[in-house]
Amino acid sequence: MLHTFLWMALLAGFAASVTSGIIGSYVVVKRIVFISGSIAHSVLGGMGLCLWLKRVYGIDWMTPIQGALLAALVSAFLIGWIHLKYRQREDTVIAAIWSTGMAIGVIFIALTPGYNVEMMNFLFGNILWISHGDLWMLLGLDVIVVATTLIFHRKFLAVCFDEDQASLQGMHVNGVYMTLLALVAVSTVILIQVVGAILVIAMLAIPAAIAGHFTQRLSKMMAISVLLSCLFTFIGVLTSYQLNWPPGATIALIAALFYGGLFIKRSTCQ
Amino acid sequence: MIETDHLSFHYEEEPILQDVTLTIKTGEFIAIFGPNGGGKTTFLKLLMGFLKPTQGSIRTDVDRPEMGYVPQLASFDKQFPISALEVVMMGALSYPVSQAKKMARTALERVGLAGKEKMAFGSLSGGQAQRALIARAIVSHPKILFLDEPTANIDPEAQQLIDQLLTELKGKMTIIMVTHNLPSVIKKVDRLLCVQRQITPFSPEGLCEHFALGLYHPPLMRSP
Numbered sequence: 001m002l003h004t005f006l007w008m009a010l011l012a013g014f015a016a017s018v019t020s021g022i023i024g025s026y027v028v029v030k031r032i033v034f035i036s037g038s039i040a041h042s043v044l045g046g047m048g049l050c051l052w053l054k055r056v057y058g059i060d061w062m063t064p065i066q067g068a069l070l071a072a073l074v075s076a077f078l079i080g081w082i083h084l085k086y087r088q089r090e091d092t093v094i095a096a097i098w099s100t101g102m103a104i105g106v107i108f109i110a111l112t113p114g115y116n117v118e119m120m121n122f123l124f125g126n127i128l129w130i131s132h133g134d135l136w137m138l139l140g141l142d143v144i145v146v147a148t149t150l151i152f153h154r155k156f157l158a159v160c161f162d163e164d165q166a167s168l169q170g171m172h173v174n175g176v177y178m179t180l181l182a183l184v185a186v187s188t189v190i191l192i193q194v195v196g197a198i199l200v201i202a203m204l205a206i207p208a209a210i211a212g213h214f215t216q217r218l219s220k221m222m223a224i225s226v227l228l229s230c231l232f233t234f235i236g237v238l239t240s241y242q243l244n245w246p247p248g249a250t251i252a253l254i255a256a257l258f259y260g261g262l263f264i265k266r267s268t269c270q
Numbered sequence: 271m272i273e274t275d276h277l278s279f280h281y282e283e284e285p286i287l288q289d290v291t292l293t294i295k296t297g298e299f300i301a302i303f304g305p306n307g308g309g310k311t312t313f314l315k316l317l318m319g320f321l322k323p324t325q326g327s328i329r330t331d332v333d334r335p336e337m338g339y340v341p342q343l344a345s346f347d348k349q350f351p352i353s354a355l356e357v358v359m360m361g362a363l364s365y366p367v368s369q370a371k372k373m374a375r376t377a378l379e380r381v382g383l384a385g386k387e388k389m390a391f392g393s394l395s396g397g398q399a400q401r402a403l404i405a406r407a408i409v410s411h412p413k414i415l416f417l418d419e420p421t422a423n424i425d426p427e428a429q430q431l432i433d434q435l436l437t438e439l440k441g442k443m444t445i446i447m448v449t450h451n452l453p454s455v456i457k458k459v460d461r462l463l464c465v466q467r468q469i470t471p472f473s474p475e476g477l478c479e480h481f482a483l484g485l486y487h488p489p490l491m492r493s494p
Contacts, residue, residue, distance in 0.1 A: 029347075029350055029351060154363070154367070157352070157360075158360050158363060162346070164320055164339065166360070167334075168334055169334075169335055169361070170363075212351060217352070220351075221351050
């Protein structure tokens with residue numbers, strides 16, 4: 001019989017899978033995996049700042065996850081603005097935001113007194129650490145992501161496929177693109193709780209990339225991606241429990257193994 | 271109608287178009303040709319409002335949603351998971367989904383792609399994909415149709431189908447088309463514009479005389 005904390009971990013993993021499957025599909029088809037990686041890593045700055053303020057100035061209501069959400073949204077806005085205004089230098093500036101966010105985080109962690117086990121959990125993920133409150137927050141964010149996707153899917157699809165055509169049709173392309181990046185930011189924060197900031201990009205990109213091999217429709221790609229993500233979480237959590245491995249890294253490794261296997265199978269069949 | 275007045279466009283310090291003043295009348299069929307990098311696509315994007323002029327102005331009595339655009343096929347990701355019907359529906363974004371679907375089916379039929387609605391856009395042949403993009407551009411009955419090399423890199427049979435389609439559309443809307451394939455369009459266009467930093471207009475007859483004098487354009491020399 002599974003322990004309660006394992007059930008909690010699986011439920012959290014499944015909740016995160018809904019987000020990673022849906023938003024990851026947009027990320028993969030729009031080819032903004034690098035942008036998502038930058039958002040995911042820049043959250044370290046926000047988490048470090050909040051933890052430092054909490055420990056040094058005693059601001060107890062501040063939590064690393066709030067800092068992560070703020071940093072993710074700020075970096076998503078900055079990257080979106082750069083994409084829209086300075087497309088020619090986009091990759092360099094995104095890399096700069098990526099490393100700046102991490103640098104700020106590392107400095108604040110160094111300045112924060114005490115051993116930062118909380119920070120380590122957010123960095124590398126610890127799904128076994130999930131509380132009832134975290135689970136409710138995950139489900140709440142799931143509802144936001146699913147509702148926004150249902151409302152804006154046609155617009156997201158148009159912007160992902162051909163921004164020029166969407167703009168010609170009178171669509172506010174910049175606004176839709178920014179909304180998509182904001183969703184990526186929120187999803188990143190959801191996934192951090194499961195696999196950690198360092199590995200979040202694996203859960204956004206790998207299930208969707210695998211799903212893309214099995215369908216030619218974005219809506220189906222999302223559904224397959226959610227199921228694959230649930231499967232990787234299930235296998236990953238149980239494997240990590242059996243082998244006493246870190247769960248986030250195990251989930252990401254299982255996903256990578258499936259992707260590698262598919263890649264090899266496709267290469268040998270061609 | 272579209273009017274440009276001393277229109278110039280620079281990319282950073284590099285001049286792409288300089289001092290272009292011309293008028294395109296409603297219903298005209300215009301072919302744009304010129305060397306690679308001469309500013310053809312830039313000119314098209316300026317007319318559609320994707321780029322802002324560095325100097326001068328563009329005036330038109332047509333709103334952007336009343337413009338249809340067929341971009342170069344090579345600019346699309348063949349792996350993007352989308353059906354032919356969904357691609358065409360993107361030309362009718364302002365309509366409710368059910369109506370857009372109906373309009374898209376009609377447009378696909380019009381370009382000879384009936385029955386291909388569910389096919390993945392990436393699995394269509396070059397000619398079929400190009401026709402799907404034309405269907406997307408005409409699905410909501412635009413007043414101006416812009417095409418950027420619609421017959422590039424497709425087989426002769428598909429080229430013929432697209433030529434036939436353009437002949438059918440002639441007179442029903444203003445058509446402005448970038449092309450390297452002058453022999454196939456010279457008989458049906460009203461005017462040709464040679465874009466090479468500046469724009470030189472020609473009548474079809476005038477262009478033939480120009481060529482006869484030896485001031486040839488290489489793509490025309492490759493004609494059968």
